[in-house]
Amino acid sequence: MSELNDKLLGVLPGKSKISRFRPVAYIVPPLLAILFQIYVPRFASYLSYLELPLLVTVYFALMRRQPVAGAVIGCLIGLAQDALSQHPLGMQGIVKTLVGYFAASISMRFDVENVALRFILSFFFFVFHQLFLWVQGRGLHGMSMDLQAPQTIIFAFLNAVVAAPLFLVLDRLKSEEL
Amino acid sequence: MENFLSRYRNLSVLLLLVVAQLLLLAYQVKARDDVPLIRVWAVTAVTPLARGIEGLRSGTGGFLQGYVFLKDVQSENQRLKHELGDLRLRNRFLASELASADRAKALAEFRSRTPSKLLAARVIGTGTGANSRVVFVDRGTTDGVKKGMATIAPDGIVGKVVAAYPTASLVQLITEQGSAAGVVSQKHQVRGTLKGVGLNTCIVEYVQNEDKLEPGEWFYTSGADRVFPRGMPVGQVKMVREGRGGKEVVVAPSGVQAGLEEMLIVLDGVHQLLPAPETPAATDVNILAAPPAESQQPASSESGEGAAVTDADRLKDRYQRVVSGQGVQLGVKGAIADFNRAPAPVQVQSAQPPAGGSPRPPESPKPADPAKKNGEATKQ
Numbered sequence: 209m210s211e212l213n214d215k216l217l218g219v220l221p222g223k224s225k226i227s228r229f230r231p232v233a234y235i236v237p238p239l240l241a242i243l244f245q246i247y248v249p250r251f252a253s254y255l256s257y258l259e260l261p262l263l264v265t266v267y268f269a270l271m272r273r274q275p276v277a278g279a280v281i282g283c284l285i286g287l288a289q290d291a292l293s294q295h296p297l298g299m300q301g302i303v304k305t306l307v308g309y310f311a312a313s314i315s316m317r318f319d320v321e322n323v324a325l326r327f328i329l330s331f332f333f334f335v336f337h338q339l340f341l342w343v344q345g346r347g348l349h350g351m352s353m354d355l356q357a358p359q360t361i362i363f364a365f366l367n368a369v370v371a372a373p374l375f376l377v378l379d380r381l382k383s384e385e386l
Numbered sequence: 387m388e389n390f391l392s393r394y395r396n397l398s399v400l401l402l403l404v405v406a407q408l409l410l411l412a413y414q415v416k417a418r419d420d421v422p423l424i425r426v427w428a429v430t431a432v433t434p435l436a437r438g439i440e441g442l443r444s445g446t447g448g449f450l451q452g453y454v455f456l457k458d459v460q461s462e463n464q465r466l467k468h469e470l471g472d473l474r475l476r477n478r479f480l481a482s483e484l485a486s487a488d489r490a491k492a493l494a495e496f497r498s499r500t501p502s503k504l505l506a507a508r509v510i511g512t513g514t515g516a517n518s519r520v521v522f523v524d525r526g527t528t529d530g531v532k533k534g535m536a537t538i539a540p541d542g543i544v545g546k547v548v549a550a551y552p553t554a555s556l557v558q559l560i561t562e563q564g565s566a567a568g569v570v571s572q573k574h575q576v577r578g579t580l581k582g583v584g585l586n587t588c589i590v591e592y593v594q595n596e597d598k599l600e601p602g603e604w605f606y607t608s609g610a611d612r613v614f615p616r617g618m619p620v621g622q623v624k625m626v627r628e629g630r631g632g633k634e635v636v637v638a639p640s641g642v643q644a645g646l647e648e649m650l651i652v653l654d655g656v657h658q659l660l661p662a663p664e665t666p667a668a669t670d671v672n673i674l675a676a677p678p679a680e681s682q683q684p685a686s687s688e689s690g691e692g693a694a695v696t697d698a699d700r701l702k703d704r705y706q707r708v709v710s711g712q713g714v715q716l717g718v719k720g721a722i723a724d725f726n727r728a729p730a731p732v733q734v735q736s737a738q739p740p741a742g743g744s745p746r747p748p749e750s751p752k753p754a755d756p757a758k759k760n761g762e763a764t765k766q
Contacts, residue, residue, distance in 0.1 A: 245518075247511050249512045280403070291428030292425075292429065293513045294520045297414065305407065325591075342571070349561070370725065
Protein backbone atom coordinates (compact mmCIF):
# COMPACT_ATOMS: atom_id res chain seq x y z
CA MET A 209 0.00 0.00 0.00
CA SER A 210 2.77 2.37 0.94
CA GLU A 211 4.56 1.44 -2.28
CA LEU A 212 1.47 2.35 -4.29
CA ASN A 213 1.20 5.65 -2.44
CA ASP A 214 4.85 6.31 -3.10
CA LYS A 215 4.34 5.59 -6.78
CA LEU A 216 1.33 7.85 -7.04
CA LEU A 217 2.90 10.62 -5.02
CA GLY A 218 6.01 10.47 -7.14
CA VAL A 219 8.43 10.27 -4.26
CA LEU A 220 10.40 7.61 -6.03
CA PRO A 221 13.52 9.00 -7.65
CA GLY A 222 13.26 10.00 -11.27
CA LYS A 223 9.48 10.40 -11.34
CA SER A 224 8.99 14.11 -10.68
CA LYS A 225 10.39 15.35 -13.92
CA ILE A 226 9.46 18.44 -15.85
CA SER A 227 8.89 17.62 -19.49
CA ARG A 228 9.92 20.04 -22.18
CA PHE A 229 8.49 20.22 -25.67
CA ARG A 230 9.50 21.82 -28.91
CA PRO A 231 7.64 25.05 -29.69
CA VAL A 232 5.76 23.41 -32.53
CA ALA A 233 4.37 20.86 -30.08
CA TYR A 234 2.56 23.64 -28.25
CA ILE A 235 0.88 24.78 -31.47
CA VAL A 236 0.07 21.73 -33.59
CA PRO A 237 -1.75 19.44 -31.08
CA PRO A 238 -4.03 22.21 -29.74
CA LEU A 239 -4.77 23.34 -33.30
CA LEU A 240 -5.54 19.77 -34.38
CA ALA A 241 -7.71 19.29 -31.29
CA ILE A 242 -9.72 22.41 -32.13
CA LEU A 243 -9.98 21.43 -35.80
CA PHE A 244 -11.15 17.99 -34.76
CA GLN A 245 -13.87 19.56 -32.67
CA ILE A 246 -14.92 21.78 -35.54
CA TYR A 247 -14.88 19.26 -38.33
CA VAL A 248 -15.36 15.68 -37.16
CA PRO A 249 -18.77 15.99 -35.39
CA ARG A 250 -20.24 16.96 -38.76
CA PHE A 251 -19.91 13.37 -39.90
CA ALA A 252 -19.88 11.55 -36.58
CA SER A 253 -22.15 13.46 -34.27
CA TYR A 254 -21.55 10.95 -31.48
CA LEU A 255 -17.97 12.24 -31.28
CA SER A 256 -19.14 15.70 -30.30
CA TYR A 257 -18.79 14.70 -26.66
CA LEU A 258 -15.01 14.64 -27.07
CA GLU A 259 -13.40 17.72 -25.52
CA LEU A 260 -9.97 17.27 -27.04
CA PRO A 261 -8.80 20.86 -26.35
CA LEU A 262 -9.45 20.23 -22.67
CA LEU A 263 -7.50 16.98 -22.75
CA VAL A 264 -4.58 18.69 -24.49
CA THR A 265 -4.66 21.45 -21.87
CA VAL A 266 -4.64 18.90 -19.08
CA TYR A 267 -1.79 17.00 -20.69
CA PHE A 268 0.51 19.98 -21.16
CA ALA A 269 -0.27 21.31 -17.69
CA LEU A 270 0.45 17.94 -16.13
CA MET A 271 3.68 17.45 -17.98
CA ARG A 272 4.98 20.98 -17.58
CA ARG A 273 4.37 20.90 -13.82
CA GLN A 274 4.41 24.70 -13.72
CA PRO A 275 1.15 26.37 -12.71
CA VAL A 276 1.98 29.53 -14.62
CA ALA A 277 2.66 27.61 -17.82
CA GLY A 278 -0.45 25.52 -17.30
CA ALA A 279 -2.61 28.59 -16.79
CA VAL A 280 -1.22 30.35 -19.86
CA ILE A 281 -1.66 27.27 -22.07
CA GLY A 282 -5.22 26.83 -20.80
CA CYS A 283 -5.97 30.50 -21.34
CA LEU A 284 -4.77 30.50 -24.95
CA ILE A 285 -6.54 27.28 -25.92
CA GLY A 286 -9.73 28.42 -24.20
CA LEU A 287 -9.69 31.81 -25.93
CA ALA A 288 -9.15 30.11 -29.30
CA GLN A 289 -12.17 27.92 -28.58
CA ASP A 290 -14.23 30.95 -27.56
CA ALA A 291 -13.33 32.70 -30.77
CA LEU A 292 -14.83 29.80 -32.72
CA SER A 293 -17.99 29.51 -30.66
CA GLN A 294 -21.12 31.56 -30.13
CA HIS A 295 -20.22 32.31 -26.50
CA PRO A 296 -18.54 35.51 -25.30
CA LEU A 297 -14.75 35.53 -25.30
CA GLY A 298 -13.48 34.37 -21.95
CA MET A 299 -16.01 31.70 -21.07
CA GLN A 300 -13.87 28.76 -22.04
CA GLY A 301 -10.76 30.83 -21.43
CA ILE A 302 -11.35 31.29 -17.71
CA VAL A 303 -12.35 27.68 -17.18
CA LYS A 304 -9.35 26.31 -19.03
CA THR A 305 -7.04 28.75 -17.24
CA LEU A 306 -8.21 27.29 -13.96
CA VAL A 307 -7.97 23.73 -15.28
CA GLY A 308 -4.42 24.32 -16.48
CA TYR A 309 -3.41 25.92 -13.19
CA PHE A 310 -4.89 23.20 -10.98
CA ALA A 311 -3.64 20.38 -13.21
CA ALA A 312 -0.10 21.74 -13.03
CA SER A 313 -0.43 22.23 -9.26
CA ILE A 314 -1.61 18.66 -8.80
CA SER A 315 1.13 17.29 -11.05
CA MET A 316 3.77 18.51 -8.59
CA ARG A 317 2.48 16.05 -6.02
CA PHE A 318 1.67 12.98 -8.15
CA ASP A 319 3.32 10.71 -10.65
CA VAL A 320 1.54 11.89 -13.78
CA GLU A 321 3.11 9.17 -15.92
CA ASN A 322 0.77 6.69 -14.28
CA VAL A 323 -2.01 5.73 -16.68
CA ALA A 324 -4.60 5.18 -13.94
CA LEU A 325 -3.89 8.56 -12.45
CA ARG A 326 -4.12 10.20 -15.84
CA PHE A 327 -7.49 8.53 -16.33
CA ILE A 328 -8.77 9.77 -12.96
CA LEU A 329 -7.46 13.30 -13.51
CA SER A 330 -9.00 13.50 -16.98
CA PHE A 331 -12.32 12.37 -15.57
CA PHE A 332 -12.12 14.85 -12.71
CA PHE A 333 -11.10 17.81 -14.84
CA PHE A 334 -13.85 17.15 -17.41
CA VAL A 335 -16.47 17.24 -14.66
CA PHE A 336 -14.83 20.36 -13.17
CA HIS A 337 -14.77 21.98 -16.62
CA GLN A 338 -18.44 21.32 -17.34
CA LEU A 339 -19.51 22.31 -13.84
CA PHE A 340 -17.60 25.57 -13.95
CA LEU A 341 -18.92 26.34 -17.44
CA TRP A 342 -22.45 25.81 -16.16
CA VAL A 343 -21.88 28.04 -13.11
CA GLN A 344 -20.30 30.71 -15.26
CA GLY A 345 -23.02 30.54 -17.90
CA ARG A 346 -25.80 30.89 -15.39
CA GLY A 347 -24.06 33.24 -12.96
CA LEU A 348 -22.25 35.62 -15.27
CA HIS A 349 -24.30 35.49 -18.43
CA GLY A 350 -27.74 34.50 -17.23
CA MET A 351 -27.89 31.69 -19.78
CA SER A 352 -30.57 29.08 -19.35
CA MET A 353 -28.17 26.15 -19.30
CA ASP A 354 -29.04 22.79 -17.85
CA LEU A 355 -26.42 20.64 -16.20
CA GLN A 356 -27.33 17.08 -17.06
CA ALA A 357 -25.40 15.21 -14.40
CA PRO A 358 -25.68 11.63 -15.75
CA GLN A 359 -24.74 12.76 -19.24
CA THR A 360 -21.79 14.75 -17.90
CA ILE A 361 -20.48 11.78 -15.93
CA ILE A 362 -20.78 9.47 -18.95
CA PHE A 363 -19.01 12.01 -21.14
CA ALA A 364 -16.31 12.43 -18.50
CA PHE A 365 -15.75 8.70 -18.47
CA LEU A 366 -15.55 8.53 -22.28
CA ASN A 367 -13.14 11.48 -22.39
CA ALA A 368 -10.98 9.81 -19.79
CA VAL A 369 -10.96 6.63 -21.87
CA VAL A 370 -9.75 8.63 -24.86
CA ALA A 371 -7.27 10.59 -22.74
CA ALA A 372 -5.21 7.56 -21.77
CA PRO A 373 -4.03 6.62 -25.29
CA LEU A 374 -3.96 10.27 -26.38
CA PHE A 375 -1.51 11.14 -23.61
CA LEU A 376 0.70 8.24 -24.67
CA VAL A 377 0.76 9.62 -28.20
CA LEU A 378 1.53 13.11 -26.93
CA ASP A 379 4.34 11.69 -24.80
CA ARG A 380 6.24 11.11 -28.04
CA LEU A 381 6.42 14.86 -28.57
CA LYS A 382 8.58 15.36 -25.49
CA SER A 383 12.01 16.64 -26.31
CA GLU A 384 13.64 16.29 -22.91
CA GLU A 385 12.92 15.77 -19.24
CA LEU A 386 14.51 17.70 -16.44
CA MET B 387 5.00 44.47 -3.06
CA GLU B 388 7.77 42.97 -5.11
CA ASN B 389 8.39 40.48 -2.39
CA PHE B 390 4.71 39.58 -2.32
CA LEU B 391 4.58 39.04 -6.09
CA SER B 392 7.66 36.89 -6.11
CA ARG B 393 6.36 34.86 -3.19
CA TYR B 394 2.91 34.32 -4.69
CA ARG B 395 4.01 34.35 -8.29
CA ASN B 396 1.81 31.49 -9.47
CA LEU B 397 -1.28 32.80 -7.77
CA SER B 398 -0.61 36.33 -9.04
CA VAL B 399 -0.38 35.13 -12.64
CA LEU B 400 -3.56 33.10 -12.25
CA LEU B 401 -5.43 36.07 -10.81
CA LEU B 402 -4.11 38.31 -13.54
CA LEU B 403 -5.29 35.97 -16.28
CA VAL B 404 -8.69 35.39 -14.72
CA VAL B 405 -9.31 39.05 -13.97
CA ALA B 406 -8.26 40.05 -17.49
CA GLN B 407 -10.72 37.62 -18.99
CA LEU B 408 -13.42 38.69 -16.56
CA LEU B 409 -12.90 42.28 -17.70
CA LEU B 410 -13.14 41.08 -21.29
CA LEU B 411 -16.39 39.33 -20.47
CA ALA B 412 -17.72 42.35 -18.62
CA TYR B 413 -16.94 44.58 -21.57
CA GLN B 414 -18.81 42.29 -23.95
CA VAL B 415 -21.80 41.99 -21.66
CA LYS B 416 -22.02 45.69 -20.75
CA ALA B 417 -21.34 47.11 -24.19
CA ARG B 418 -23.46 44.35 -25.76
CA ASP B 419 -20.78 44.28 -28.36
CA ASP B 420 -18.38 41.64 -29.43
CA VAL B 421 -14.62 41.82 -29.75
CA PRO B 422 -14.59 41.09 -33.45
CA LEU B 423 -10.85 41.27 -33.98
CA ILE B 424 -9.97 38.08 -32.09
CA ARG B 425 -12.86 36.19 -33.63
CA VAL B 426 -12.10 37.40 -37.14
CA TRP B 427 -8.50 36.32 -36.76
CA ALA B 428 -9.47 32.91 -35.44
CA VAL B 429 -12.19 32.28 -38.01
CA THR B 430 -10.07 33.58 -40.87
CA ALA B 431 -7.28 31.28 -39.78
CA VAL B 432 -9.48 28.22 -39.39
CA THR B 433 -11.94 28.65 -42.29
CA PRO B 434 -9.44 27.97 -45.09
CA LEU B 435 -8.34 24.82 -43.28
CA ALA B 436 -11.93 23.67 -42.89
CA ARG B 437 -12.70 24.52 -46.51
CA GLY B 438 -9.61 22.68 -47.64
CA ILE B 439 -10.48 19.59 -45.64
CA GLU B 440 -14.04 19.68 -46.94
CA GLY B 441 -12.86 20.08 -50.53
CA LEU B 442 -10.38 17.27 -50.10
CA ARG B 443 -13.03 15.02 -48.65
CA SER B 444 -15.66 15.67 -51.28
CA GLY B 445 -13.21 15.64 -54.17
CA THR B 446 -11.01 12.66 -53.47
CA GLY B 447 -12.83 10.70 -50.80
CA GLY B 448 -14.86 8.70 -53.29
CA PHE B 449 -11.85 8.03 -55.47
CA LEU B 450 -9.71 6.78 -52.60
CA GLN B 451 -12.50 4.65 -51.26
CA GLY B 452 -13.02 3.15 -54.68
CA TYR B 453 -9.32 2.56 -55.24
CA VAL B 454 -8.85 0.73 -51.97
CA PHE B 455 -11.97 -1.27 -52.60
CA LEU B 456 -10.85 -2.26 -56.11
CA LYS B 457 -7.43 -3.24 -54.86
CA ASP B 458 -9.01 -5.63 -52.42
CA VAL B 459 -11.03 -7.16 -55.20
CA GLN B 460 -7.99 -7.59 -57.44
CA SER B 461 -6.11 -9.29 -54.69
CA GLU B 462 -8.90 -11.79 -54.31
CA ASN B 463 -8.80 -12.38 -58.08
CA GLN B 464 -12.39 -13.37 -58.37
CA ARG B 465 -14.16 -12.00 -61.37
CA LEU B 466 -17.66 -12.17 -59.96
CA LYS B 467 -16.69 -10.43 -56.79
CA HIS B 468 -14.91 -7.84 -58.82
CA GLU B 469 -18.01 -7.15 -60.89
CA LEU B 470 -20.20 -7.09 -57.84
CA GLY B 471 -17.90 -4.68 -56.06
CA ASP B 472 -17.69 -2.47 -59.10
CA LEU B 473 -21.44 -2.36 -59.44
CA ARG B 474 -21.88 -1.67 -55.76
CA LEU B 475 -19.38 1.10 -55.94
CA ARG B 476 -21.07 2.62 -58.95
CA ASN B 477 -24.44 2.25 -57.31
CA ARG B 478 -23.20 4.02 -54.18
CA PHE B 479 -21.62 6.74 -56.24
CA LEU B 480 -24.79 7.24 -58.28
CA ALA B 481 -26.92 7.17 -55.15
CA SER B 482 -24.78 9.83 -53.55
CA GLU B 483 -24.80 11.86 -56.77
CA LEU B 484 -28.57 11.48 -56.94
CA ALA B 485 -28.95 12.47 -53.30
CA SER B 486 -26.84 15.56 -53.75
CA ALA B 487 -28.66 16.41 -56.98
CA ASP B 488 -31.98 15.92 -55.21
CA ARG B 489 -30.86 18.16 -52.36
CA ALA B 490 -29.71 20.84 -54.74
CA LYS B 491 -32.91 20.52 -56.76
CA ALA B 492 -35.06 20.66 -53.64
CA LEU B 493 -33.22 23.74 -52.44
CA ALA B 494 -33.54 25.42 -55.83
CA GLU B 495 -37.23 24.58 -56.04
CA PHE B 496 -37.81 25.79 -52.50
CA ARG B 497 -36.01 29.02 -53.28
CA SER B 498 -38.12 29.61 -56.38
CA ARG B 499 -41.44 29.21 -54.56
CA THR B 500 -40.52 31.11 -51.40
CA PRO B 501 -41.09 34.85 -51.56
CA SER B 502 -38.22 35.56 -49.14
CA LYS B 503 -34.81 36.42 -50.51
CA LEU B 504 -32.59 33.43 -49.74
CA LEU B 505 -28.92 32.57 -50.01
CA ALA B 506 -27.72 28.98 -50.20
CA ALA B 507 -24.91 28.07 -47.81
CA ARG B 508 -22.91 24.93 -47.10
CA VAL B 509 -21.86 23.68 -43.67
CA ILE B 510 -18.08 23.57 -43.34
CA GLY B 511 -17.66 22.87 -39.64
CA THR B 512 -19.19 22.82 -36.19
CA GLY B 513 -18.60 25.15 -33.26
CA THR B 514 -16.24 24.31 -30.45
CA GLY B 515 -17.35 22.95 -27.11
CA ALA B 516 -18.54 19.50 -26.14
CA ASN B 517 -21.89 18.59 -27.70
CA SER B 518 -22.01 21.92 -29.47
CA ARG B 519 -24.98 22.68 -31.70
CA VAL B 520 -23.59 25.54 -33.72
CA VAL B 521 -22.17 25.22 -37.23
CA PHE B 522 -20.00 27.26 -39.55
CA VAL B 523 -21.30 27.94 -43.05
CA ASP B 524 -19.29 29.11 -46.04
CA ARG B 525 -21.12 32.43 -46.47
CA GLY B 526 -20.10 35.61 -44.71
CA THR B 527 -20.50 39.36 -44.69
CA THR B 528 -19.09 39.60 -48.21
CA ASP B 529 -22.18 37.68 -49.38
CA GLY B 530 -24.52 39.98 -47.47
CA VAL B 531 -24.97 37.81 -44.40
CA LYS B 532 -25.63 39.68 -41.16
CA LYS B 533 -25.90 38.68 -37.54
CA GLY B 534 -29.45 37.75 -36.55
CA MET B 535 -30.56 36.42 -39.93
CA ALA B 536 -32.66 33.27 -39.95
CA THR B 537 -31.54 30.08 -41.65
CA ILE B 538 -33.98 27.57 -43.04
CA ALA B 539 -34.18 24.37 -45.04
CA PRO B 540 -37.01 23.08 -47.23
CA ASP B 541 -38.15 20.88 -44.34
CA GLY B 542 -38.21 23.63 -41.73
CA ILE B 543 -36.28 26.24 -39.82
CA VAL B 544 -32.65 25.51 -38.95
CA GLY B 545 -31.41 28.32 -36.72
CA LYS B 546 -30.07 31.82 -36.85
CA VAL B 547 -26.79 33.53 -37.61
CA VAL B 548 -25.09 34.48 -34.33
CA ALA B 549 -21.88 35.81 -35.85
CA ALA B 550 -20.97 36.88 -39.36
CA TYR B 551 -17.37 37.05 -40.53
CA PRO B 552 -16.00 38.00 -43.94
CA THR B 553 -15.68 34.46 -45.24
CA ALA B 554 -17.93 32.44 -42.95
CA SER B 555 -20.80 32.70 -40.50
CA LEU B 556 -21.66 30.95 -37.28
CA VAL B 557 -25.19 29.53 -37.16
CA GLN B 558 -26.81 28.53 -33.88
CA LEU B 559 -29.11 25.58 -34.48
CA ILE B 560 -32.61 25.72 -33.10
CA THR B 561 -31.80 22.70 -30.91
CA GLU B 562 -28.99 24.53 -29.08
CA GLN B 563 -29.67 25.51 -25.49
CA GLY B 564 -30.81 29.11 -25.32
CA SER B 565 -32.12 29.37 -28.89
CA ALA B 566 -35.75 30.41 -29.25
CA ALA B 567 -38.40 31.15 -31.87
CA GLY B 568 -42.02 32.28 -31.80
CA VAL B 569 -44.29 29.52 -33.06
CA VAL B 570 -47.97 28.89 -33.69
CA SER B 571 -49.70 25.56 -34.16
CA GLN B 572 -51.35 24.87 -37.48
CA LYS B 573 -54.66 23.37 -36.43
CA HIS B 574 -55.59 25.06 -33.17
CA GLN B 575 -53.55 28.23 -33.58
CA VAL B 576 -51.86 27.80 -30.21
CA ARG B 577 -49.01 30.24 -29.74
CA GLY B 578 -45.83 29.59 -27.80
CA THR B 579 -42.06 29.93 -27.75
CA LEU B 580 -39.92 27.16 -29.15
CA LYS B 581 -36.75 26.61 -27.12
CA GLY B 582 -33.74 24.41 -27.67
CA VAL B 583 -32.60 22.21 -24.80
CA GLY B 584 -29.38 20.81 -26.19
CA LEU B 585 -31.00 17.61 -27.43
CA ASN B 586 -32.44 16.54 -30.75
CA THR B 587 -35.86 17.77 -29.71
CA CYS B 588 -37.14 21.18 -28.63
CA ILE B 589 -39.79 22.29 -26.18
CA VAL B 590 -42.59 24.83 -26.62
CA GLU B 591 -43.14 27.04 -23.61
CA TYR B 592 -45.94 29.38 -22.56
CA VAL B 593 -48.75 27.09 -23.74
CA GLN B 594 -51.70 27.14 -21.35
CA ASN B 595 -53.18 23.91 -20.07
CA GLU B 596 -56.53 25.03 -21.47
CA ASP B 597 -55.15 25.24 -24.98
CA LYS B 598 -55.94 22.40 -27.31
CA LEU B 599 -52.98 20.64 -28.89
CA GLU B 600 -52.62 17.19 -30.37
CA PRO B 601 -49.60 14.95 -30.95
CA GLY B 602 -48.63 15.09 -34.59
CA GLU B 603 -49.86 18.66 -35.00
CA TRP B 604 -47.51 20.92 -36.92
CA PHE B 605 -45.97 24.08 -35.54
CA TYR B 606 -45.10 27.00 -37.81
CA THR B 607 -43.18 30.18 -37.14
CA SER B 608 -45.40 32.99 -35.96
CA GLY B 609 -43.12 35.84 -37.02
CA ALA B 610 -43.37 37.36 -33.55
CA ASP B 611 -39.64 36.98 -32.88
CA ARG B 612 -38.76 39.18 -35.89
CA VAL B 613 -36.12 36.66 -36.94
CA PHE B 614 -38.05 33.92 -38.70
CA PRO B 615 -40.70 34.98 -41.24
CA ARG B 616 -44.20 33.77 -40.45
CA GLY B 617 -45.35 30.53 -42.02
CA MET B 618 -42.12 28.50 -42.00
CA PRO B 619 -42.55 24.88 -40.84
CA VAL B 620 -40.92 24.16 -37.50
CA GLY B 621 -41.79 20.58 -36.56
CA GLN B 622 -44.38 18.18 -35.30
CA VAL B 623 -45.59 17.74 -31.75
CA LYS B 624 -44.00 14.59 -30.41
CA MET B 625 -45.41 14.67 -26.92
CA VAL B 626 -47.90 16.89 -25.12
CA ARG B 627 -49.15 16.72 -21.57
CA GLU B 628 -50.45 19.02 -18.88
CA GLY B 629 -47.89 20.49 -16.51
CA ARG B 630 -47.81 22.76 -13.49
CA GLY B 631 -47.20 26.08 -15.16
CA GLY B 632 -48.62 25.15 -18.53
CA LYS B 633 -48.58 22.43 -21.09
CA GLU B 634 -45.34 20.49 -21.61
CA VAL B 635 -44.88 20.23 -25.34
CA VAL B 636 -42.01 18.43 -27.06
CA VAL B 637 -41.48 19.13 -30.74
CA ALA B 638 -39.29 17.23 -33.18
CA PRO B 639 -37.79 19.95 -35.40
CA SER B 640 -38.11 19.03 -39.05
CA GLY B 641 -35.34 21.22 -40.44
CA VAL B 642 -32.49 20.11 -38.20
CA GLN B 643 -31.76 16.56 -39.18
CA ALA B 644 -28.57 14.57 -38.74
CA GLY B 645 -26.14 15.19 -41.56
CA LEU B 646 -27.26 18.74 -42.24
CA GLU B 647 -25.07 19.86 -45.12
CA GLU B 648 -26.86 22.76 -46.79
CA MET B 649 -29.16 25.49 -45.64
CA LEU B 650 -30.65 28.75 -46.85
CA ILE B 651 -29.95 32.06 -45.17
CA VAL B 652 -32.94 34.41 -45.21
CA LEU B 653 -31.52 37.71 -46.39
CA ASP B 654 -34.90 39.41 -46.66
CA GLY B 655 -37.81 37.59 -45.04
CA VAL B 656 -41.41 37.79 -46.26
CA HIS B 657 -44.22 36.63 -44.00
CA GLN B 658 -46.49 33.94 -45.39
CA LEU B 659 -49.86 32.50 -44.46
CA LEU B 660 -50.07 29.28 -42.53
CA PRO B 661 -51.20 26.41 -44.76
CA ALA B 662 -54.65 25.02 -44.02
CA PRO B 663 -54.58 21.84 -41.95
CA GLU B 664 -55.36 18.65 -43.80
CA THR B 665 -58.50 17.45 -42.02
CA PRO B 666 -59.93 14.02 -42.83
CA ALA B 667 -63.46 13.94 -44.29
CA ALA B 668 -66.10 13.48 -41.59
CA THR B 669 -68.10 10.26 -41.93
CA ASP B 670 -71.37 11.62 -40.51
CA VAL B 671 -71.78 14.33 -43.13
CA ASN B 672 -74.11 13.70 -46.09
CA ILE B 673 -72.78 15.08 -49.27
CA LEU B 674 -75.55 15.63 -51.83
CA ALA B 675 -75.14 14.80 -55.45
CA ALA B 676 -74.32 17.63 -57.78
CA PRO B 677 -77.32 19.49 -59.29
CA PRO B 678 -78.38 18.43 -62.80
CA ALA B 679 -76.86 20.17 -65.74
CA GLU B 680 -78.71 22.94 -67.57
CA SER B 681 -79.71 20.61 -70.42
CA GLN B 682 -81.44 18.26 -67.98
CA GLN B 683 -83.60 21.01 -66.45
CA PRO B 684 -87.39 20.64 -67.12
CA ALA B 685 -88.41 22.49 -70.16
CA SER B 686 -90.43 25.67 -69.90
CA SER B 687 -94.22 25.66 -70.09
CA GLU B 688 -94.08 26.75 -73.66
CA SER B 689 -92.66 23.43 -74.72
CA GLY B 690 -96.01 21.67 -74.26
CA GLU B 691 -97.88 19.17 -72.11
CA GLY B 692 -96.41 18.13 -68.83
CA ALA B 693 -93.90 20.85 -68.91
CA ALA B 694 -95.67 23.04 -66.33
CA VAL B 695 -93.55 23.76 -63.38
CA THR B 696 -95.16 26.81 -61.82
CA ASP B 697 -98.76 27.60 -60.75
CA ALA B 698 -99.07 30.07 -63.60
CA ASP B 699 -98.04 27.40 -66.09
CA ARG B 700 -100.55 24.96 -64.67
CA LEU B 701 -103.36 27.57 -64.77
CA LYS B 702 -102.53 28.47 -68.36
CA ASP B 703 -102.56 24.79 -69.27
CA ARG B 704 -105.95 24.34 -67.57
CA TYR B 705 -107.51 27.26 -69.47
CA GLN B 706 -106.15 25.99 -72.77
CA ARG B 707 -107.72 22.60 -72.12
CA VAL B 708 -111.05 24.28 -71.14
CA VAL B 709 -111.05 26.30 -74.34
CA SER B 710 -110.11 23.36 -76.56
CA GLY B 711 -112.72 21.16 -74.79
CA GLN B 712 -115.47 23.64 -75.59
CA GLY B 713 -114.35 24.16 -79.17
CA VAL B 714 -113.78 27.82 -78.69
CA GLN B 715 -111.00 29.65 -80.36
CA LEU B 716 -109.32 32.25 -78.30
CA GLY B 717 -108.75 35.68 -79.81
CA VAL B 718 -111.63 35.27 -82.31
CA LYS B 719 -114.98 37.08 -82.04
CA GLY B 720 -117.91 34.81 -81.30
CA ALA B 721 -118.49 32.20 -78.61
CA ILE B 722 -117.04 32.76 -75.22
CA ALA B 723 -115.56 29.89 -73.29
CA ASP B 724 -117.05 28.99 -69.92
CA PHE B 725 -114.07 28.84 -67.63
CA ASN B 726 -116.24 27.59 -64.72
CA ARG B 727 -116.51 24.20 -66.35
CA ALA B 728 -113.93 21.60 -65.63
CA PRO B 729 -111.43 21.04 -68.40
CA ALA B 730 -111.61 17.86 -70.35
CA PRO B 731 -108.89 15.36 -69.57
CA VAL B 732 -106.31 15.08 -72.29
CA GLN B 733 -106.85 11.36 -72.95
CA VAL B 734 -110.65 11.88 -73.22
CA GLN B 735 -110.11 14.53 -75.79
CA SER B 736 -107.77 12.42 -77.83
CA ALA B 737 -109.75 9.14 -77.48
CA GLN B 738 -112.35 8.21 -80.11
CA PRO B 739 -115.96 7.79 -78.83
CA PRO B 740 -117.36 4.25 -78.93
CA ALA B 741 -119.31 3.43 -82.04
CA GLY B 742 -123.16 3.76 -81.84
CA GLY B 743 -123.08 5.49 -78.51
CA SER B 744 -123.87 9.07 -77.91
CA PRO B 745 -121.10 11.08 -76.63
CA ARG B 746 -121.09 11.42 -72.92
CA PRO B 747 -122.25 14.85 -71.85
CA PRO B 748 -119.74 16.85 -70.01
CA GLU B 749 -120.05 16.72 -66.29
CA SER B 750 -121.79 19.56 -64.64
CA PRO B 751 -119.38 21.91 -63.09
CA LYS B 752 -118.91 21.66 -59.38
CA PRO B 753 -119.26 24.82 -57.41
CA ALA B 754 -115.94 26.42 -57.20
CA ASP B 755 -114.29 26.75 -53.81
CA PRO B 756 -114.33 30.46 -53.01
CA ALA B 757 -111.01 30.35 -51.37
CA LYS B 758 -109.47 28.47 -54.25
CA LYS B 759 -111.19 30.74 -56.67
CA ASN B 760 -109.89 33.80 -54.95
CA GLY B 761 -106.45 32.25 -54.93
CA GLU B 762 -106.58 31.50 -58.58
CA ALA B 763 -107.89 34.97 -59.30
CA THR B 764 -105.10 36.45 -57.32
CA LYS B 765 -102.54 34.35 -59.17
CA GLN B 766 -104.13 35.28 -62.42
